[in-house]
Every structure is written in structure tokens, then in C-alpha cells.
Amino acid sequence: MFRKILIANRGEIACRVIRTARQVGVSTVAVFSDADRDALHVAMADEAIRIGPAEAAKSYLNIPAIIEAAKASGAEAVHPGYGFLSENPDFVEAVEAAGLVFIGPSASAIRAMGLKDAAKALMEKAGVPVVPGYHGERQDAAFLAGEAEAMGYPVLIKARAGGGGKGMRRVERPADFAAALESARREGESAFGDGRVLVEKYMTKPRHIEVQVFGDKHGNVVHLFERDCSLQRRHQKVIEEAPAPGMTAEMRAAMGQAAVRAAAAIGYSGAGTVEFIADVSEGLRQDRFYFMEMNTRLQVEHPVTEAITGLDLVEWQLHVAAGGPLAKRQEELSINGWAFEARLYAENPARDFLPATGRLSVFDLPQDARTDSGVRAGDLITPYYDPMIAKVIVHGRTRAEALAKLETALETCRVGGVTTNAGFLARLCRLPAFAAGDVDTGLIGRAGESLLNEPDASEEAFALAALSALGFLEAPADPDPWGHLRSFRLWGEAAQTVFLDHGDAEHALRVTAREKNRFHVEHNGIITDIAVKSTDGRSVRVAFEDRVLSATVHREGTDILVFFAGHAHTFAIAEEAGHHGEATAGGDRLSAPMPGLVRIVSAEPGARVAKGDALVTMEAMKMELVLAAPRDGVVATVPVAVGDQVAEGALLLSLEPEEAA
Incomplete structure (x- = not known):
């Protein structure tokens, strides 16, 4: 086992790795940006080293700075966490060139699964079923539109690099394809440095089921059963559970074997997840699941697998990276009970899940649940990083018992200072279809506004x-x-x-x-x-x-x-009675809903616009925000330009008053 490791990440995953490392007697080195100087992961680690300014590109994505920190600290290995550089093969090679061990798969394995189109071709050869669609090299818009027309709408445009819903657009009709393609390309380029896409047939009732796999450096690969991640908003997971509801023993074996074949095909070592999409329009069927992608890292939702198997996956990662064999064979693994994980985000569900920033004036998490977090009361939620502030994990003997525990835990979350999705998550637990296990990726969208809006104060x-x-x-x-x-x-x-x-x-x-x-x-x-x-x-x-x-x-x-x-x-x-005065007209301005970067300005002064027209596109907290005209009118001023970094509330565009338009 290693004596000291560096964790090339931040937040809750850094804290999670530190806890296990401490339990097995491994010293830890944290890295931090200027925005994270006083962060929890910095306080928890045995030592910490600054690697750059707040922007991720200059700190947590700065490979030379991280390698230098690892060498200066005397660390023997680097744990990448998830996100940032965790699936960057160049980072793996840089770590190994420095004489360090990368706690994860090889660079060749990451490259094999890093591009969705190439990965699907590889999986077809390995006998793993793949989603019907176009996964080739041609990228001209007219050709891709033709492929979409041939397979029939709706279709899904997906950035071929990365994951997490970035660069993904659902298209319902041909007229919307060109705009969706450009938006997906921009987001793919911004998030992964690759604007190329693939186009797939969109399933009307899909379920997202993934299988946890683990390999060692001796050629052994096992699966640790499945997780259902179908509850999603904007292609981002919200609540995950293990095992998957309605899963039969035969289908579990088929999916598990397909996942093991996928990992074995690339000589995989370490923790990974093979993601499948299942067409459940006629129920969960053994012949209706397809390979989507493989995440060559530990997943955010790994705690539910830990809960039902009784294993510590980070401990397994450390053991395998140090050259040890897998701790258990497939026949020694079993499922015990049911587990859920809810992702507590700083975001506003009623405003299309817009990320929120601010200082945590109150941060009390439930005592009767496992809570993985990287923040404390008084910490600042900044616009620089992902807005997830905690994971709430529960385990029960049955699905009903575990779901009841999750609802109680979410109702006892006390978070103030930023808007969160805690109430939304608790209402999800009470949704009849979810309680019955009848889940698919469109469930949240069908549930309606009552699920998104907080009830009026009593x-x-x-x-x-x-x-x-x-x-x-x-x-x-x-x-x-x-x-x-x-x-x-x-x-x-x-x-x-x-x-x-x-x-x-x-x-x-x-x-x-x-x-x-x-x-x-x-x-x-x-x-x-x-x-x-x-x-x-x-x-x-x-x-x-x-x-x-x-x-x-x-x-x-x-x-x-x-x-x-x-x-x-x-x-x-209120400062004084009646201080609000008369209501002010609110339909003449577009203001930045949060701090971010101006990516596109689609109008200039004097242009006539219609309500709903896309006028300004911003990038903030790893997502693209498209701001539309609040009404028909004529553009009066555009005080920003492409490339501007703007603060929350900054004026982006104004319309001429209605009487003058």
C-alpha cells in the first residue's frame, strides 16, 4: 500500500478519498485554488498545496502544477477523483512519466472509451449491444441532418467526448436540428475541447441503468451489480438507486456480463462504470438494453453500490493501484437491501434548475443518513465549480424502507444562504410513479410545475x-x-x-x-x-x-x-412599511442570472426581436444559459460583448420602451 497520495480534485470527492485513506493509514495531500484556500478538503488533508487561481483551467486542470505539487510533497500516487482530469489520458501519462502511480485505468483504456463513437465501434466488436445511430467521422451539418432524418425524430445529439449531459441536445423536429447542433458543438468544445458529435435515435421511454465494474492488473474483472440513474433533469442525474427496480436475475446477469466484456475488451484496471440505456416502452426486457458509454473513473453515485455490497470502493482503488488483486471473486459478491442517493445542489428548480451562488449561512445535514459533502456552514458557493453541495445516502432492507428514509432525511436538511433543490428532491420521493418503481428519464419532465415550485409559506x-x-x-x-x-x-x-x-x-x-x-x-x-x-x-x-x-x-x-x-x-x-412602492416594469431588460462568461450576442441596437428569440448566450458553472427576449420589441442597448465576464445582475441587453418600439 502507498504511504502518501495526492488527490487531484476538490470538494466532496476529495473529502471522501481522504476519509478512506485515513482509515487505511495512507497520508494525503490536497491541492487547492485561490477560491478554495479555506475549503474543507484543505482542512482535512495532512497537507495542502496551492496550484493556481480560481479558474479551473488555471488550477484543477493545470497538469504541470499538479505534477509539481505531487513531486514536491513526496506523494507516491495520484487519485484523480471524478471530473476535471479524471478521464484525461494525457494526465495519466504525465503522472506516470513523473514516476508516480495513477490510481485508475491506463491511458490506453481511457482513450478507448473517451470518444463515444470509437467506443461504440469497439463495443460492437466485443459483442455488446449499442444504441442505433450515426457514430462516424463525418461532421458537416447537412450530412448529420440527413442521418437524423433517416433514423426518424426525435433524435439525440451528443458530444462525442466527455459526459454528464454536457453537449447533449434532444431534437424533436427537423427545423430545430441546426440550432441544436451548433449549441451541442459549442458546449462540447467548451467542456471537453472537442466539438464533434454523434447522432442517435431518441427512445421515448428510456431508462438509464449502469453497471459498476472493477478490474485489476492481473486480468481479473468483476461487476458489482447495477444502479438505476433514470431520474434526471437536463440529462443530469438527480436521484440514483441500487439495485434497479424491476430487475430480474436473468437481465442482471446479462447486463453484468456485457459490462464485464466491455471492460475486459480494453484491459481495464480500477473502478469504472458501463452505462446502458434500456427501452422500457414495453417493460424492462433483456433484448432492449444498449451500451451508451463507459466512465473510466469512480462515479458520483458509487456510495449506493457501497451500501448494498458492504464494500469501500476507494479502498479497492488504492489496493488495485498498488498492484494487489481484486479482494473478491464474482461469486463472492451479493446484494444486501436497497440504497438511494440524492444529489443536493445549490440551484433553483423553479428557474429551470439555474445554479445558485452565495454563502452557506446554515448547513445542517441529517444525522440518520450518510452525507458526503465538501462544504461547511460559512463556506461560499462560487460560480467557478459544480454546484453540488452534498450527497444524501440511505440504506434499507427494502426499497420502500429506503425511500421512506430518504424522504425523511431530505425533509430534515437545513441549508440557508443559497437556494437548493432539497424540497424538490423530497417531493420526488412522494411522486407515485417513482414510489412504485415506474421510472424513466422523462419522469421529472412529465410531473409538471407542482414538482418544481416550492409551496407557498403556511x-x-x-x-x-x-x-x-x-x-x-x-x-x-x-x-x-x-x-x-x-x-x-x-x-x-x-x-x-x-x-x-x-x-x-x-x-x-x-x-x-x-x-x-x-x-x-x-x-x-x-x-x-x-x-x-x-x-x-x-x-x-x-x-x-x-x-x-x-x-x-x-x-x-x-x-x-x-x-x-x-x-x-x-x-x-422590511425597512419600512410600503417600501416597495409601485411595481416596476420588468420586460425591458435582460440581466445576468448569475456570474458567467458571455459566449454569444445575437442582436445589436436597432434590431427588431420577437418574444422568445435567443439574444444572449452565457456560460456559467459548467452549463450554457440561453437568454431570450422577454417580449416583442426593438433592441435599445447591448452593453456587453462576446468574451466579457459579467457579474450576477449585470445588464446584458435592453429593449426600447413599449410605447417607443
């Missing part, structure tokens, strides 16, 4: 926010019994009015203090009777009529976060 949540604003939820400062009578008034009940901003509106709440920390809160003509049973200034026990419930209320300055009944609600104390 009157109880408003009441809690009002009490917090007035200081009635603060912990008593001293043991003086009079300190517990904060609502007492000598001459009778006292009433105060507080103004709160919530949901783009101002709300007036009249709070009447009664005896023994009881209050009446009036809002929009509705009176809520609330009694504060106990409070430590944050965790609150309250009674509403015949119900006694718990809540978490966090106040920072004028901002108030209320976590109640499985939902999170944000309030702000």
Missing part, C-alpha cells in the same frame, strides 16, 4: 418569522425568571406590527403577546394562535392549537430562514 411559517423578527424566539439571556416573560405587559396585552418581505411582496403581520409566551399573529385577516414551548434561539418547539411541532428558525441581520414541516422559507424584515 400561516404557521409566517407566524414563526414574525416572532423571530420581534425577538420572541431568542434564547433567554440569563436564568432570571423574568427573562422568560418577554411578552408580559403590566397593563394588558401588547400588539406590534412587523413588515416582512416574502415572495416578491410585502406582508404586514400584527403580533399580540399574551400570557406564558402565547401569541396571536394576524396576517391577511387570518389569526394564528402560537405558543412557544422552548427555544434556544434556533431550534424551536411550538404549539399551534392542538399540535406541538418543531421548527428551525435562523436569523441573520434582517434575513430570516424558517425550516418547518419539511419546507424552507425565506423572509426579510
Whole structure:
């Protein structure tokens, strides 16, 4: 086994590798950018070395800087994590040229699977079924459009390099093909340095099922069963589970054998994932699954495989990279129970999952679940890296038990300071089709707006926010019994009015203090009777009529976060009554929804545009954002140009006022 390894990554995967390395007695070296100087993975590692500025291209993708850090630290091996350089064969060769061990597959294996078109040709030779489509070298737009027409719409355009949904576009009709092709090429070029694509037939009811494989340097390959990753938004996985619902023993064996053949065909060593797509329009059938791609690295969702097998896959990686054989043979591996993983992101589901930035003012993860994270309360979620902030993993004896545990865990997540998808994930758990195991990649899209939008704050949540604003939820400062009578008034009940901003509106709440920390809160003509049973200034026990419930209320300055009944609600104390004034017209401006790079400007002053026209394309947090005209009109100003780095809220384009248009 190695004495010391360097982890060429950041965030939760770096922390995950550090934990296992510590358990097996291996010292760790972290690397960090200027944005991550105070990050959790830096604090956890035995030592840490700066490798560059915040931009990934100048730090976590800087091969010479990482190699120099490894050599300077005396590390014997490099663990790539996932993302960044984990599937870059040039990085593998640089590591080995420096006399170090790469904890992963060979450069030749990565190259064999790195380009989707070449990989599919290789898999066909190995007897692995592949998705029907065009995987050749010709890339002119007219030819590709013809191939799409021949196979029939809908089709899927996919960047041939990389993965994670980047450079992937679904096209429903011929008229949309050219624009989708250009967008996929741009994103592929930006994410992977390769704008070439392949075109495949899109399945109307597909399931994404992948198989975990592991090989060693002695020619042994096993599979560690399957994971279902069908719950996706914008081709990005949301909740993963193992095993796959509805999987028969015969189909599991067929998929597992196909995955082992795929790995053996390239002499694979280390952890990898063979991804299949299954056509379930007529149910899960043994003759309807196809090879999509192979991820030549550890996957984000590997904890669900660990949960059902009882294995530590990072420990296996270290053992195999050090030259050891696989710890178990295929017949020694078995499935125990069911596991789910939910990806907790800083993003807004109601705004098409737009990534969010900000400082984590509250970050309390559930205690009754495994949580893999690379951040803490007080950390900043920046626009430089992927916005995933934690993974919530649960295990149960049955699928129903595990799913119930996941829903409870998500409902007890307490994250404030940034918008997250925690509520969306909890609502997914309650979706009848998902609960029944009837999943496919289009399930989230069919579920509708009710799944994406946070419910309105209840009157109880408003009441809690009002009490917090007035200081009635603060912990008593001293043991003086009079300190517990904060609502007492000598001459009778006292009433105060507080103004709160919530949901783009101002709300007036009249709070009447009664005896023994009881209050009446009036809002929009509705009176809520609330009694504060106990409070430590944050965790609150309250009674509403015949119900006694718990809540978490966090106040920072004028901002108030209320976590109640499985939902999170944000309030702000208004500076003064009526400060909002008249509503302002909002249809004349395009502003940057988050910090990012301007990639395309499609209009100039004086141009007439129609509502929905793509006007500005930005790149931010590893995704492309297309901003459209909010209405018909004439462009007035375009204060940005291609290549500009803009801040959140920056004006990108304005339209002439409607009366002048």
C-alpha cells in the first residue's frame, strides 16, 4: 500500500478519498485554488498545496502544477477523483512519466472509451449491444441532418467526448436540428475541447441503468451489480438507486456480463462504470438494453453500490493501484437491501434548475443518513465549480424502507444562504410513479410545475418569522425568571406590527403577546394562535392549537430562514412599511442570472426581436444559459460583448420602451 497520495480534485470527492485513506493509514495531500484556500478538503488533508487561481483551467486542470505539487510533497500516487482530469489520458501519462502511480485505468483504456463513437465501434466488436445511430467521422451539418432524418425524430445529439449531459441536445423536429447542433458543438468544445458529435435515435421511454465494474492488473474483472440513474433533469442525474427496480436475475446477469466484456475488451484496471440505456416502452426486457458509454473513473453515485455490497470502493482503488488483486471473486459478491442517493445542489428548480451562488449561512445535514459533502456552514458557493453541495445516502432492507428514509432525511436538511433543490428532491420521493418503481428519464419532465415550485409559506411559517423578527424566539439571556416573560405587559396585552418581505411582496403581520409566551399573529385577516414551548434561539418547539411541532428558525441581520414541516422559507424584515412602492416594469431588460462568461450576442441596437428569440448566450458553472427576449420589441442597448465576464445582475441587453418600439 502507498504511504502518501495526492488527490487531484476538490470538494466532496476529495473529502471522501481522504476519509478512506485515513482509515487505511495512507497520508494525503490536497491541492487547492485561490477560491478554495479555506475549503474543507484543505482542512482535512495532512497537507495542502496551492496550484493556481480560481479558474479551473488555471488550477484543477493545470497538469504541470499538479505534477509539481505531487513531486514536491513526496506523494507516491495520484487519485484523480471524478471530473476535471479524471478521464484525461494525457494526465495519466504525465503522472506516470513523473514516476508516480495513477490510481485508475491506463491511458490506453481511457482513450478507448473517451470518444463515444470509437467506443461504440469497439463495443460492437466485443459483442455488446449499442444504441442505433450515426457514430462516424463525418461532421458537416447537412450530412448529420440527413442521418437524423433517416433514423426518424426525435433524435439525440451528443458530444462525442466527455459526459454528464454536457453537449447533449434532444431534437424533436427537423427545423430545430441546426440550432441544436451548433449549441451541442459549442458546449462540447467548451467542456471537453472537442466539438464533434454523434447522432442517435431518441427512445421515448428510456431508462438509464449502469453497471459498476472493477478490474485489476492481473486480468481479473468483476461487476458489482447495477444502479438505476433514470431520474434526471437536463440529462443530469438527480436521484440514483441500487439495485434497479424491476430487475430480474436473468437481465442482471446479462447486463453484468456485457459490462464485464466491455471492460475486459480494453484491459481495464480500477473502478469504472458501463452505462446502458434500456427501452422500457414495453417493460424492462433483456433484448432492449444498449451500451451508451463507459466512465473510466469512480462515479458520483458509487456510495449506493457501497451500501448494498458492504464494500469501500476507494479502498479497492488504492489496493488495485498498488498492484494487489481484486479482494473478491464474482461469486463472492451479493446484494444486501436497497440504497438511494440524492444529489443536493445549490440551484433553483423553479428557474429551470439555474445554479445558485452565495454563502452557506446554515448547513445542517441529517444525522440518520450518510452525507458526503465538501462544504461547511460559512463556506461560499462560487460560480467557478459544480454546484453540488452534498450527497444524501440511505440504506434499507427494502426499497420502500429506503425511500421512506430518504424522504425523511431530505425533509430534515437545513441549508440557508443559497437556494437548493432539497424540497424538490423530497417531493420526488412522494411522486407515485417513482414510489412504485415506474421510472424513466422523462419522469421529472412529465410531473409538471407542482414538482418544481416550492409551496407557498403556511400561516404557521409566517407566524414563526414574525416572532423571530420581534425577538420572541431568542434564547433567554440569563436564568432570571423574568427573562422568560418577554411578552408580559403590566397593563394588558401588547400588539406590534412587523413588515416582512416574502415572495416578491410585502406582508404586514400584527403580533399580540399574551400570557406564558402565547401569541396571536394576524396576517391577511387570518389569526394564528402560537405558543412557544422552548427555544434556544434556533431550534424551536411550538404549539399551534392542538399540535406541538418543531421548527428551525435562523436569523441573520434582517434575513430570516424558517425550516418547518419539511419546507424552507425565506423572509426579510422590511425597512419600512410600503417600501416597495409601485411595481416596476420588468420586460425591458435582460440581466445576468448569475456570474458567467458571455459566449454569444445575437442582436445589436436597432434590431427588431420577437418574444422568445435567443439574444444572449452565457456560460456559467459548467452549463450554457440561453437568454431570450422577454417580449416583442426593438433592441435599445447591448452593453456587453462576446468574451466579457459579467457579474450576477449585470445588464446584458435592453429593449426600447413599449410605447417607443
